[in-house]
Amino acid sequence: MTDTDSTTTGPLGPDDITADSPFTLPGFFDALAEGRLVAARCTECDTQMLPPRPACYGCGSRAVTLSEQPRTGEVISYTSVNRPPSAFEHLAPITVAVVELDSSARLTGRVEASLEDVAIGDRVELRIDDPETVDIDPDFDLSYEEEWPAHVFELL
Template identity: 90%
Template structure:
């Protein structure tokens, strides 16, 4: 897994238009969590965008949670954004115990899509409005306990925001 540089948000071609019927959704679809993490492990941060109401869906989903439409498309997102909310998690899930306390933030990416993730900084060092950049890494490099992974999560990368 490699870190990629920022890439501009670009809509993908029509072959990545969301499934219009539930039967079109497969386990490896880019509109599912496994598909999202597959793209992330390749260095691409993907989001869906509803073509009806312009809601960003990150991670991507096959239908808009704003208006219910299945008219969604995929686009690559920038890795930079701004902290809009943050907190400290003192009792994280077991796999993250050794990292506690964990600073978690909601980040509005430069595309206006929002993503929640861990910030590689202490709570005292983070503020609303801070600029951050997403870094993708292997779970072993972050010292996450693999014994707590579900079988389908074993290959999923971890995303961490770093202060700029």
């Protein structure tokens, strides 16, 4: 995990908040499409936040910076979505997990494995897919989400 080059350290000013910056969702997903998973890291208490945001939920500080994340981590909890929302029906049953990355950042994602093949503590690696390959009902996406990549975990 490294703080990215030419990083901004908050408090963010109005000019720092642009669609190019991973502090916003368009910037975060642009980076993800290029293979970089970027979190906000609190420079006061080291909390890692996905997606990035302008303030730390751990301590309230706005002294946040960007931090590129490792792609590997472990399963904290998991289940199977047997009846998913209609846009995801074709993927059912969907194995999903809360994963703690090796940086300590946590995120929820699909796991490309059957429920019975997953256990708490399993090592996983993040994979980033084009939105087309996931084939989610286009009606699900908001206009600004259409090009965003999808994230999924693979068992190691």
